[in-house]
Amino acid sequence: MxxxxxxxxxxxxxxxxxxxxxxxxxxxxxxxxxxxxxxxxxxxxxxxxxxxxxxxxxxxxxxxxxxxxxxxxxxxxxxxxxxxxxxxxxxxxxxxxxxxxxxxxxxxxxxxxxxxxxxxxxxxxxxxxxxxxxxxxxxxxxxxxxxxxxxxxxxxxxxxxxxxxxxxxALPTGWMAADFCGLKGGEVVAVWGAGGVGQMAARSAQILGAERVIVIDRLPQRLATAAARLGVETINYADTDVLEALREMTAGRGPDACIEAVGMEAHDVGPGYAYDRVKQSARLTLDRPTSVRQAIMACRKGGTVSIVGVYAGLVDKFPLGAAMNKALVLRMGQxxxxxxxxxxxxxxxxxxxxxxxxxxxxxxxxxxxxxxxxxxxxxxxxxxxxxxxxx
Amino acid sequence: MTSNATRWALLGATTATALGVGATVARRRRRHQPDRRDGWYVVRRGITVDRPMDALVGFWTDRERLDRALAGWATLEQLDDNRWRCVARDRAGRTGWRAEITVTGPRRLSWRVEAGPVPQQGRVDLVPAPRDRGTEIRVELRYRFGGPVRRALGLVRGAEPDQGLRDALRRIKSLIECGQVIDTRRDPSGRDQRQEAATDRLRERLTTGGRA
CATH class of the missing domain: 3.90.180.10 (Medium-chain alcohol dehydrogenases, catalytic domain)
Incomplete structure (x- = not known):
């Protein structure tokens, strides 16, 4: 065959x-x-x-x-x-x-x-x-x-x-990401990644009761598809400061739940990303956890960060202090x-x-x-x- | 003078480094060495099977299921009410063992290898796991390996009987819980014979053994 x-x-x-x-x-x-x-x-x-x-x-x-x-x-x-x-x-x-x-x-x-x-x-x-x-x-x-x-x-x-x-x-992964968020109805959910899993996570969050879903990516076409198909709001991180935008969109609170549907080869902008990229290319690290870091920083106090993007090894610059002091719930898994x-x-x-x-x-x-x-x-x-x- | 001093300094630094590295390696090795008692290496391993005690006992006494489960790996022959003879070989068919298994009490049996590459004996206890987690199989294995010098210096490598034990426990758990030991050798691939042989050697390493 x-x-x-x-x-x-x-x-x-x-x-x-x-x-x-x-x-x-x-x-x-x-x-x-x-x-x-x-x-x-x-x-x-x-x-x-x-x-x-x-x-x-x-x-x-x-x-x-x-x-x-x-x-x-x-x-x-x-x-x-x-x-x-x-x-x-x-x-x-x-x-x-x-x-x-x-x-x-x-x-x-x-x-x-x-x-x-x-x-x-x-x-x-x-x-x-x-x-x-x-x-x-x-x-x-x-x-x-x-x-x-x-x-x-x-x-x-x-x-x-x-x-x-x-x-x-893609669909069960997206569903599980939304399921992890423990939605009760009326929440604001941010989703990193407008690929197949991210879009299915956004749809699942809507079904499970999210009032607003905000999808973050850098590809205008994917964001446009998500907006048209699912009626979600979008942020293009290539030309917008994501943390500022999310704070502003939620009147200072931050999203109740943040879903990371990107994984170990995440893209970003700026010198920090360039550093991660070099490190990964030299195989000094397996993962580029850019979007996980951002999700933790963006999430509201006491909120949930749900990770379904795939990671393999050890990461650096992980904002554990933010996660600890904001009393975040971290859920993740295949x-x-x-x-x-x-x-x-x-x-x-x-x-x-x-x-x-x-x-x-x-x-x-x-x-x-x-x-x-x-x-x-x-x-x-x-x-x-x-x-x-x-x- | 200066060059002599430099030489001494270099020699000193090299010696200190070598001693440090040696000590670290020795400490690491010792941490991974099995306990030693009465001339035997002693290891204790356990695995949790998600079945009540009766189901585990039932598995061993259901001759048909057991034979099917052990097919191609080991044969069991009942000697009397409490004694069995087990003949087993490793996956590659390179080495074989003949062991006598004795039921020594409720939920307890022991075995002794009568013929095999490594002298070994052991004891199996079945213990109920906490909450609804089934039954723990706890094993104490004693074996002799290598000559007295290797043993004294702690140079036992790989600890094969220990790896064999972990492999066996994993197989038993899998057989009881899902009726088979999953195997992906001979799954289709685009490899030629030589590449497949190399991949099988990797599979072997990734299949047997354990955490240490």
């Missing part, structure tokens, strides 16, 4: 690879119909998340059709159209039982690296390097999904592939896909959320390299490239 493989830092290629096989009783094989690029892939491609190996198949946000099931699979049948959470969860450990699926004890096949880096190993993630289990990804014609009964969900009729594909990762996906599919079917507009560039799998280039360079108004192995 054909698959998009990582070939070294900054290098991708579509290659012929063997087809996956059922390996355990709970496995399913999914014929991929749509597989989205994701901002967190860029960290892998650019070598900031360690443990990629040449030949690894990328992709973790996808939808498709079940073509084979292991003997232990009970909930799914061959022919089912499914969306699969990018986080792998066993369904049988304490974390899975308490719906903290991205912390699953048993799904990271290669837990030693993250145990050393982070103290404990979180769940495995499909197509997400050997630190996250070494699973093959979804930018391929077929993919093996372990624990199919736990991680794959039938897609409601009438929801197109290019919309439901985001129920795999999303618990399996907790949110069924509920989100209902909302998709009901038309309450429509992430389909994120798929600005539907492409054939063969065009995958160009898909990532468009996405990384933000060319041609690209919000997300969605690859279609089967046409």
């Amino acid at each position: 054909r698959a998009l493989c990582w070939e070294g830092v900054g290098k991708l290629a579509v290659r012929d690879v063997p087809e996956p096989r059922i390996r355990a009783e709970g496995d399913i094989i999914v014929k991929v119909r749509a597989s989205s690029v994701c901002g967190s892939d860029l960290h892998l491609i650019n070598g900031y998340l360690p443990a990629m190996r040449e030949g690894d198949i990328l992709g973790h946000e996808f939808t498709g059709e079940v073509v084979e099931t292991g003997p232990g699979v009970q909930r799914l049948r061959v022919g089912d159209r499914v969306v699969v959470g990018s986080v792998v969860a066993c369904g049988g450990c304490w974390y899975c039982r308490t719906e903290q699926f991205s912390l699953c004890d048993n799904s990271n096949a290669q837990p030693v690296l993250t145990e050393k880096l982070w103290g404990h190993a979180p769940a495995g993630i499909l197509g997400y390097s050997h630190a996250a289990g070494g699973y093959s990804g979804s930018h391929a014609e077929y993919i093996r999904v372990p624990f199919g009964d736990v991680g794959a969900f039938p897609v409601p009729d009438g929801v197109p592939d290019d919309a439901v594909v985001f129920a795999s990762d 999303m618990h896909a399996q907790r949110y996906i069924p509920m989100l599919l209902d909302r998709l079917a009901a038309g309450e959320i429509d992430p389909g507009y994120l798929a600005t560039h539907p492409l054939a799998l063969e065009d995958g390299v160009r898909g990532y280039e468009l996405f990384e360079k933000k060319r041609d108004g690209c919000l997300r490239s969605v690859l279609h192995p089967v046409r």
Whole structure:
């Protein structure tokens, strides 16, 4: 079959690879119909998340059709159209039982690296390097999904592939970011990042009761899309002082909750950013936490900072004093896909959320390299490239 | 004179640095060395399984499930009511062990390796975990490794039996909680045979072992 493989830092290629096989009783094989690029892939491609190996198949946000099931699979049948959470969860450990699926004890096949880096190993993630289990990804014609009964969900009729594909990762991540904020109704929520996850976080915050949502980015087109599609307010940090603007927009209070949906390759302006950039390029640090710092500084006293952008290592200039003295609540984590996906599919079917507009560039799998280039360079108004192995 | 003084100063500085580095390395090594008692290395490891005690005991006594779980890794042969013989080998099939397992009390068993590369024995206790967290499997492992000089200088490297123990505990937890030990070797990739072999060696390192 054909698959998009990582070939070294900054290098991708579509290659012929063997087809996956059922390996355990709970496995399913999914014929991929749509597989989205994701901002967190860029960290892998650019070598900031360690443990990629040449030949690894990328992709973790996808939808498709079940073509084979292991003997232990009970909930799914061959022919089912499914969306699969990018986080792998066993369904049988304490974390899975308490719906903290991205912390699953048993799904990271290669837990030693993250145990050393982070103290404990979180769940495995499909197509997400050997630190996250070494699973093959979804930018391929077929993919093996372990624990199919736990991680794959039938897609409601009438929801197109290019919309439901985001129920795999961007939407549940955005939802969890808003869920972390503990909204009770009437809050002001600021969201850093107007990419797929940021926009889904903004929409989720609206549904969960936020009165005003303010989205921050530097790309006018993305901000315009967010404003038009979701009716949010926007700040372009390239020409506005974000902290001043947020203070002014909230009459001095600051946002009740700040969602960070950017991650370790955040952009900014000024000499501090240039310093971080040099440091990261020299691999002296894995992360550029610009937007996290800003979110902590902007958040109102006693507010919540919710981090769903991906970070890997140690950061400096972290405003711990601000967080401590303002009594902030910090929430963060990889999303618990399996907790949110069924509920989100209902909302998709009901038309309450429509992430389909994120798929600005539907492409054939063969065009995958160009898909990532468009996405990384933000060319041609690209919000997300969605690859279609089967046409 | 000046050059002699410089030489002495340099020599002194070098010696001090070497001693300092040596002491630091030795201290670090000691911190990661297992306890020693009666000529044995002793390590204690534990893992929490999200199942009540009965389910853990049930797992060991359900012959069919156990055989399926241990397939390709170990075989168990019951000798009498309280004694079992276990024959196991490592993942790569390089080394093998034959051990006798004895049930020595309620929620407790012990084992002794009768044939294997490293003399070892151990004890397993099942303890209820706090709140609703299931059952703790607590293991004390004793093993001999390396010659007397290496042991005296604390030069044991890697502590393989300890790594094997951690690996085994992780496998057991996974088998009981979700019926399989997840494995991503032989998943598709764009690697050729040589690259795949190198990646498998990395996988091995990232799969076995533990935090220390």
